[in-house]
Amino acid sequence: MTENRRRILIVEDDRETAEQLVEFAEANGYEADLALNGEEGFERGRSPDYAVMVIDRMLPSIDGITIIRRLREIGIVTPTLIISALGEVDDKVRGLRAGGDDYLVKPFAFAELLARVDALARRSTAVVKDMVLRVGDLTLDLVSRSVTRAGREIELLPREFQVLEYLVRNEGHVVPRAMLLQHVWDLHFDPTTNIIDVYVGRVRRKVDSSRDYPLIHTVRGVGFCVRAPS
Amino acid sequence: MAIAGFGAIVLSLLGYIYWSTTSYVASRTDRVIAAEQSLLQAAYDRGGRGALVAAIKARIAERAVDGGLYLLADQNFKPIAGNLADWPRDLSSGNFDAPGTGRRSSYRVLVRTLPDQWRLLVGQSTEDLESFTRAIDAALAFTLLLIAMLAGVVSILVTRRTVGRIESINATSRAIMERGLAARIRLRGVNDEWDELAKNLNSMLDRIEALMREVREVTDNVAHDLRTPLARIRGRLEKASGTPRKAESDQKLVDDTIGDLDGVLRIFSSLMRISQIESAARTEGFAIVDLATIARDVVELFDAAAEQKPITLSVAGDPCVVVTGDRDLLFDAVANLVDNAIKYGKKNGMVTVTVRALEHEALIAVADDGPGIPSDEFAHIFRRFYRLERSRCTAGNGLGLSLVAAVAHLHRARIDLKDNQPGLAFRLLIPSGNTTPEDRA
Structure with a gap:
């Protein structure tokens, strides 16, 4: 899956973090603009060119949440990822997921940040109503809810099918554990146990064992990724 | 007046x-x-x-x-x-x-x-x-005098008693300010309002003392649980700084360090989550939820983990039990209990999640048939970072049950522990007419 170079806006007051973010975004196919304070962030954020905005919750002078609210008031609907040091404790931030935006708790893995930015960037474009999903020799029939690999049927429980479907829909992108939990189980917290890994592990055994190549990959510390060898 | x-x-x-x-x-x-x-x-x-x-x-x-x-x-x-x-x-x-x-x-x-x-x-x-009329006048005047005298005596007695009781509360307050939380207000044993007040103040002091003790223990435990991985990281980096760079060992060093830091961060977020739930700021997320659905979802999520052990994990009881609560938190609490049951249950054993509508409350219970825990440990296990000696070597940070306790408290639910003979049964009893604390106040 190839992505056009997309512009994102990063609003972060800590210079070192900001530069790390820009570097990482640019290394992963984004063109990143940086704003080091709230006012600048708001001014730049008025541009409709950005695919995604990444905004720190705690900024001197204007708060991250306020920037989003003010941008929404003037009709800017750019999907936004808020970075918060408070995270789940912060109800305002929690509310973001309900509004279609997203949040990430500081400190975070860059891979997870990228996964979430990717997901927000994709949201506006790729909503294709496929009936059949394919990755490598794996086929998911969304109508009959059946899975085959190299023509041979794989038995999956309904929830396992949903997990695989979500991973396949995000083919080539890392899906963080919390996102999987959110989309498949509708749970909005980060589990402290490795339960998701165990669950995906079982799906992987059914899908990948004794096959030519694995499709479901674990991304250490972040989540999972479905990828066929190129 | x-x-x-x-x-x-x-x-x-x-x-x-x-x-x-x-x-x-x-x-x-x-x-x-x-x-x-x-x-x-x-x-x-x-x-x-x-x-x-x-x-x-x-x-x-x-x-x-x-x-x-x-x-x-x-x-x-x-x-x-x-x-x-x-x-x-x-x-x-x-x-x-x-x-x-x-x-x-x-x-x-x-x-x-x-x-x-x-x-x-x-x-x-x-x-x-x-x-x-004269006789009545005299009688009334006498009565008035008597009443006035009686009222005077009574009010002097009451005032002296009131001042005395206030003074004993004051003395205790001063003692607490000077010498710490150990002092308690003396009761007269007459069961009047003053004794009632003294009793309430004393139990408030007990609670504060317990909380402070708990905070101290938690601080000690946090210090221990955070110091251990941080010390490991420090040692590893110190050792690495004195040796020449090698791609292979450096990669392992970096990966291990990230892993340890993730552990530290998980402890932090668990602690914040618990303190947030305990501050009862989340009742606005309350809605009608079906405990049976939650139980089925949890069991389904842990199915794979149970299979690995292997343990037979199942749901029993009523097909639909509705309470008012926060689905995420209830799910998290039940998930923690099931996680524990699988972790500490015996191989080839059984873990059962039972949901039942009782007369005034809804029951959700998680029972295993493993080794259980000694009944004298029952009271301690909901404390933060509490872990049985023998489970120190198992993965986990000892915060799971504190979270369960915090979620139960938020839902005004009772938790009890029962010897499942063999094994352990955790039971959560949520009042059926569960409302938010604001509604009840």
Whole structure:
């Protein structure tokens, strides 16, 4: 899956973090603009060119949440990822997921940040109503809810099918554990146990064992990724 | 304020007693006069003047000492018969010479003009009434004095007692400020409001002391649980800084360090999550939820983990049990219990999640048939970072059950532990009419 170079806006007051973010975004196919304070962030954020905005919750002078609210008031609907040091404790931030935006708790893995930015960037474009999903020799029939690999049927429980479907829909992108939990189980917290890994592990055994190549990959510390060898 | 109110009530009560007794006695006098009058009137109607004069004489003879006053006079007020020498000049004053004594006394009188313009006067001395009133006055004054004295004594006693109790609370407060939380207010053992207050303050102090002890323990444990991985990281980096770079070992070093830091961050987020739930700021997320659905979802999520052990994980009980609560938190709590049950249950054992609607509460229980825990450890396991000695080597940070306890508290649920013989059963009892704390207050 190839992505056009997309512009994102990063609003972060800590210079070192900001530069790390820009570097990482640019290394992963984004063109990143940086704003080091709230006012600048708001001014730049008025541009409709950005695919995604990444905004720190705690900024001197204007708060991250306020920037989003003010941008929404003037009709800017750019999907936004808020970075918060408070995270789940912060109800305002929690509310973001309900509004279609997203949040990430500081400190975070860059891979997870990228996964979430990717997901927000994709949201506006790729909503294709496929009936059949394919990755490598794996086929998911969304109508009959059946899975085959190299023509041979794989038995999956309904929830396992949903997990695989979500991973396949995000083919080539890392899906963080919390996102999987959110989309498949509708749970909005980060589990402290490795339960998701165990669950995906079982799906992987059914899908990948004794096959030519694995499709479901674990991304250490972040989540999972479905990828066929190129 | 209360004393003024009490005084006003006492005064008005005494006033009422005075008024009602005197007016009763006065009206009794008037009734006597009216009866005499109608008796004489009847004699006149029967036999004219002669009968009337005879009747007057008879009444005077009969009521010699009663203070009755009779006088029949002709149209020129000349006395004809009776025990009053002259027709009184000033009838309104009611003061006449007492018959036979020459002493002036007060009377109530009634005058009637007969059909032939003669006048009949009937009166009654009010001396009885006056002496009665005087007696009542004296009694009431005495009562008032007695009540005032009693009230004075009682209020002095109450004030002294109040001041004494306040002083004992003050002394305890000072002791706590000076020497720490150990002091308690002494109870009198009389079960009055003061003892009640002292008891409540004491149990508040107990709670604060327990919380402080818990915070201290948590701090110690946090220090331990965070220091261990941080010390590992530090040692690893220190060792690496003294050795030449090697791609392979460097990669392992970096990966291990990230892994340890993730562990530290997980502890942090668990602690924040628990303290947030404990501050009960999340009741706005309450909605109608089905515990049975939650149980099925949890079991489904942990199915793979149970399979790995292997343990048979199943749901039992009612198919739909509705409570008001936060789905995420209830899910998290049940997930923690199931996670524990699988972790500490025995291989090839059973873990069962039971959901049942009871009369006033909803039950969700997680039971295993593993080794269980000694019953004397029951009270401790909900404490933060508490881990049985033998489980120190198992993965986990000892915060799971604290989270369960916090979620239970938020839902006003009771948690209990039962020996499942063998194994352990955690039971969460959520009130069916569960409402948010704001609604209840």
